[in-house]
Structures are given as C-alpha cells and as structure tokens.
Amino acid sequence: xxxxxxxxxxxxxxxxxxxxxxxxxxxxxxxxxxxxxxxxxxxxxxxxxxxxxxxxxxxxxxxxxxxxxxxxxxxxxxxxxxxxxxxxxxxxxxxxxxxxxxxxxxxxxxxxxxxxxxxxxxxxxxxxxxxxxxxxxxxxxxxxxxxxxxxxxxxxxxxxxxxxxxxxxxxxxxxxxxxxxxxxxxxxxxxxxxxxxxxxxxxxxxxxxxxxxxxxxxxxxxxxxxxxxxxxxxxxxxxxxxxxxxxxxxxxxxxxxxxxxxxxx
Amino acid sequence: xxxxxxxxxxxxxxxxxxxxxxxxxxxxxxxxxxxxxxxxxxxxxxxxxxxxxxxxxxxxxxxxxxxxxxxxxxxxxxxxxxxxxxxxxxxxxxxxxxxxxxxxxxxxxxxxxxxxxxxxxxxxxxxxxxxxxxxxxxxxxxxxxxxxxxxxxxxxxxxxxxxxxxxxxxxxxxxxxxxxxxxxxxxxxxxxxxxxxxxxxxxxxxxxxxxxxxxxxxxxxxxxxxxxxxxxxxxxxxxxxxxxxxxxxxxxxxxxxxxxxxxxxxxxxxxxxxxxxxxxxxxxxxxxxxxxxxxxxxxxxxxx
Numbered sequence: 001x002x003x004x005x006x007x008x009x010x011x012x013x014x015x016x017x018x019x020x021x022x023x024x025x026x027x028x029x030x031x032x033x034x035x036x037x038x039x040x041x042x043x044x045x046x047x048x049x050x051x052x053x054x055x056x057x058x059x060x061x062x063x064x065x066x067x068x069x070x071x072x073x074x075x076x077x078x079x080x081x082x083x084x085x086x087x088x089x090x091x092x093x094x095x096x097x098x099x100x101x102x103x104x105x106x107x108x109x110x111x112x113x114x115x116x117x118x119x120x121x122x123x124x125x126x127x128x129x130x131x132x133x134x135x136x137x138x139x140x141x142x143x144x145x146x147x148x149x150x151x152x153x154x155x156x157x158x159x160x161x162x163x164x165x166x167x168x169x170x171x172x173x174x175x176x177x178x179x180x181x182x183x184x185x186x187x188x189x190x191x192x193x194x195x196x197x198x199x200x201x202x203x204x205x206x207x208x209x210x211x212x213x214x215x216x217x218x219x220x221x222x223x224x225x226x227x228x229x230x231x232x233x234x235x236x237x238x239x240x241x242x243x244x245x246x247x248x249x250x251x252x253x254x255x256x257x258x259x260x261x262x263x264x265x
Numbered sequence: 266x267x268x269x270x271x272x273x274x275x276x277x278x279x280x281x282x283x284x285x286x287x288x289x290x291x292x293x294x295x296x297x298x299x300x301x302x303x304x305x306x307x308x309x310x311x312x313x314x315x316x317x318x319x320x321x322x323x324x325x326x327x328x329x330x331x332x333x334x335x336x337x338x339x340x341x342x343x344x345x346x347x348x349x350x351x352x353x354x355x356x357x358x359x360x361x362x363x364x365x366x367x368x369x370x371x372x373x374x375x376x377x378x379x380x381x382x383x384x385x386x387x388x389x390x391x392x393x394x395x396x397x398x399x400x401x402x403x404x405x406x407x408x409x410x411x412x413x414x415x416x417x418x419x420x421x422x423x424x425x426x427x428x429x430x431x432x433x434x435x436x437x438x439x440x441x442x443x444x445x446x447x448x449x450x451x452x453x454x455x456x457x458x459x460x461x462x463x464x465x466x467x468x469x470x471x472x473x474x475x476x477x478x479x480x481x482x483x484x485x486x487x488x489x490x491x492x493x494x495x496x497x498x499x500x501x502x503x504x505x506x507x508x509x510x511x512x513x514x515x516x517x518x519x520x521x522x523x524x525x526x527x528x529x530x531x532x533x534x535x536x537x538x539x540x541x542x543x544x545x546x547x548x549x550x551x552x553x554x555x556x557x558x559x560x561x562x563x564x565x566x567x568x569x
Binding site for chain 2: 017
C-alpha cells in the first residue's frame with residue numbers, strides 16, 4: 001500500500017478526547033507518583049491524627065462535631081493546594097507537559113481538566129475529612145463527652161467548602177504563575193505564613209494599616225470564614241472580594257494565560 | 266503526509282528555523298539531519314503545536330495539528346524520552362497515554378512487548394531507566410495509538426547497537442505498511458541506513474534534500490579504502506595507473522574512485538576483501554554543505 005497510501009488523514013471516525021477522560025487522567029496523575037500519593041495520604045493521616053488527639057485531650061465542652069469538622073477543614077485547607085501545585089507545575093518541572101500538550105494540543109481543555117481534577121480531589125478529601133470528624137466525635141462521646149452532632153450549615157459552607165475551594169484556586173494560580181514545583185510551594189508558604197505575619201506586624205505598629213489590611217490581604221480577609229458564627233458581615237464579604245481580586249483573580253488570570261502560551265521545553 | 270511550508274521561527278533576534286520547506290511521504294522514512302542547534306527539534310515542535318511558528322505553516326495529513334481530534338491516534342510523537350515525570354513507572358507512563366487516547370489497558374502490554382521492556386523493567390520508575398530504556402519507552406509511547414505518522418526526535422540516541430538495529434527494522438516495516446516516518450538525528454551514518462529520503466539542515470536552513478544517491482551524485486568522490494588478498498601487488502598495479510597509494514591500517518588508501526580501484530583489481534585478478542569510499546560520504550558532504558551556514562570552525566573535508 002506504500003505507493004497508494006493516502007496523503008490526507010481521515011479524521012471522521014476519531015472523536016476528540018472527552019473532558020471526562022482528560023479529568024480522570026489528571027486525577028490519576030495527581031496520585032500516581034510517590035510524591036503525590038504520599039502527600040495526599042499524609043494529609044488525610046495528619047487530619048486523622050489531629051482529630052484523634054483533640055478527641056482524647058480537649059475539654060468535653062469542646063468535643064462537638066462542629067469543632068471537629070472545623071479542625072479537619074482547617075488542616076486540609078492548608079495542605080490541599082500543594083496537591084494542585086504539584087499537579088500543575090510537574091508539567092513544566094518534570095517536563096511531562098511535552099506529552100500532555102501533544103496528546104491534547106488545545107491547552108485550555110487541559111487547564112479545565114486540571115481544574116476539574118483538583119475540584120474532584122478536594123471534594124473527595126473533604127468527604128474523607130467529614131467522615132473522620134464523625135469518627136473523632138464518636139471517640140469523644142465514647143470517652144465521656146456529651147453527644148453533640150449538630151452541624152452549623154454556615155460552617156460547612158463557608159469554613160469548610162468555600163475556604164477549601166479558595167485554597168485550591170490559590171494553589172492553582174500560584175502554580176500556573178510560577179510553573180516550578182519548589183518555587184510554587186515556597187511561594188505558597190510565603191503567602192500563607194509570612195504574608196499574614198508581616199501584615200500582623202504592620203497592623204500592630206500602625207493603626208491605619210490595621211483597618212486597611214483585610215482589604216488588601218487575602219488570608220486576613222478570610223478569617224471570618226473560620227471564626228465566630230462563620231458568617232462574614234457585608235463589609236467582611238467586600239474585603240474577601242477585594243483582597244481576593246488582588247491575590248486570587250489577577251494571579252489566576254495571568255497564570256492561566258501563561259500556561260496557555262508558554263513554550264514547554 | 267507531513268508538509269512544511271516556508272516555516273520560520275525566530276526567538277528575538279535569533280532565527281532558529283529559516284524559511285524551511287519540505288514534505289514527508291507515506292511509506293517512506295524521512296531522515297532529518299543536522300548538527301546540534303540546526304533547527305531540527307524546533308521544526309518538529311512546531312509540527313506538533315508545542316511551539317508557535319513566526320511564519321509559515323505545517324500540516325499533517327492536510328490538517329493543522331491543533332485541529333486533529335485525539336492526535337495520539339494519528340500522529341505518534343517522541344520529542345524527548347526524558348521529558349516524563351521521573352517518579353512514574355514506565356508502565357504508568359504508557360497507561361496515562363493509553364487512558365488519554367481511550368485505548369484498552371492491553372495496549373500497554375502489547376507496546377511493552379514490542380519494545381522489549383520486561384515486566385520488571387516496566388515497574389521501575391523512570392528515574393532508574395537508562396537512556397536506552399527511556400528511548401524504548403518513548404517509542405512505545407509514540408506507537409501506542411497505532412498512528413499513521415511518526416515524528417521522532419533523535420530516537421537512536423542512547424540505544425545500543427542491537428537496539429539501533431531493532432529500531433531500524435521497526436521503522437522500516439512501519440513505513441512498508443504505509444506509515445510516514447520523520448526522524449531526526451545528528452548521527453549521519455546511522456540515518457543513511459534507515460532513511461529513504463534525507464533532509465539536511467544547518468543553521469536553520471535546508472542545505473540539501475533527496476535520497477542518498479541524489480545527495481552523493483553531486484559530491485566528488487576522491488579517495489577509496491581497499492583491502493585485498495595481495496595488497497603489495499594491488500598497490501603496484503594502482504601506482505602504474507598513476508594513482509597515489511598509501512598504507513591505511515591493514516589495507517590501502519587510494520586517491521581514486523572505487524570503480525577505478527575495482528577495475529584495476531579485476532584486470533590483475535586480485536581478490537578484494539574490502540572496498541569502500543575513503544571520503545566520509547554523506548558526512549563529508551554534510552559538513553561541506555553546512556560549513557557555509559554553520560559555525561566557522563568546522564574543519565573542511567574531515568577524513569574518515
């Protein structure tokens with residue numbers, strides 16, 4: 001057939017790779033390396049350890065399902081973004097982007113698939129955390145605490161789901177912006193640890209800055225999501241929106257634009 | 266099947282690929298030859314949409330690569346065998362490819378068998394692979410989707426002699442079944458054994474293209490290496506004809522085309538045990554052609 005082999009590729013019988021399949025592959029890629037697997041396992045393990053310790057040593061009045069859920073959400077929210085950072089930056093740091101973007105040259109589809117994969121992983125880990133909170137509360141009750149299974153819907157939505165979703169998106173933004181695994185992880189810790197501390201210092205020193213801080217610093221703005229009645233006031237929501245625009249929306253847009261254009265070497 | 270038209274890629278003031286046009290035919294292996302930094306990889310990256318061309322175009326089977334749905338099913342690509350997550354096993358790397366393309370898991374085992382990676386090797390992580398094993402895995406990955414076009418950048422790199430021979434046969438039979446193969450190399454002598462058609466590139470420009478005979482027909486052949494059962498007699502006979510003869514290893518180096526040396530031997534009924542071009546053949550031609558467009562310090566007419 002060599003002499004008569006067609007010069008035109010017949011594409012009629014080839015459907016494009018479905019988004020579901022791309023997202024499934026991305027979930028697999030997040031977990032199939034030693035780093036990805038053990039990191040995810042460690043987060044889940046860490047949440048469990050923290051919950052069990054609290055269940056055993058905290059004062060009985062603290063041992064409520066709500067509090068366990070809040071702790072699980074806090075620990076998770078802190079480390080979840082790193083899974084996303086590794087999933088995105090490995091395309092450049094480990095150079096497998098060459099293959100990823102050759103098998104799906106429309107990069108925007110890969111970006112969406114990674115978003116979906118990140119969301120799926122985050123949702124799965126959150127469910128696991130909720131299950132562990134149930135276990136911790138059961139241990140607490142078994143060891144003498146009063147049974148309190150009441151759940152505050154605001155905590156579940158604001159402190160658990162929304163806060164974790166924001167964390168995952170921040171991880172995504174940092175990852176796409178820096179496209180380097182170590183760089184992005186360092187930047188993430190700088191953003192979550194150093195930045196709030198620095199802002200705290202400045203706030204302590206300057207009375208004016210104290211009032212400005214929640215408007216321009218995203219971590220500070222998010223505090224009302226985890227504290228008190230878990231319901232930010234109107235002003236606090238505005239602060240979340242404003243600082244979120246600076247620290248989440250702008251980096252995310254720039255990062256995704258970079259991912260779509262960068263030359264994977 | 267692959268058509269490159271007036272392709273140019275500039276990085277700032279540097280022109281990596283300069284107005285390159287060529288095509289690759291189905292059923293043939295096309296060799297893409299050039300020294301390091303000649304523009305081979307950049308051209309191939311543009312082909313598969315990883316790099317955006319400054320001007321010009323590339324189509325594969327009449328399509329822009331971006332417009333090919335599930336491209337792995339049509340175009341097998343190996344650009345860099347090391348460009349995979351070092352923490353994944355070989356089997357996992359192929360599985361990810363197969364899942365993306367929507368292929369059954371059995372395809373992974375078929376490909377591992379095809380490239381002779383054992384079950385135990387397939388479960389090792391890529392960081393523990395030798396370069397040759399990575400190349401085999403990369404070729405397996407390129408062939409996963411049973412594509413009709415193969416684009417391979419330096420696939421022979423790191424393979425042992427048996428591996429190179431294996432790959433040569435694999436690509437030959439692939440082309441014989443109607444596939445289109447484009448492979449790049451800087452190992453000129455290696456490619457002339459595989460390629461039906463050759464494209465020589467230097468400094469981002471195509472300096473020559475055609476099959477081996479066409480390429481060499483223009484080049485002047487001046488020296489021949491010959492070994493016979495009676496070298497002394499042959500040397501005398503050649504010198505009587507006016508050819509300069511020097512001893513070279515166990516044989517002779519004659520400043521004459523092979524056909525003249527053969528004729529002298531036949532006339533004198535001397536049995537030849539080895540007769541070949543003393544020039545570098547393609548290599549000489551290549552260095553000659555690229556020296557104008559390449560770096561200045563390439564020595565002229567390097568002897569074999």
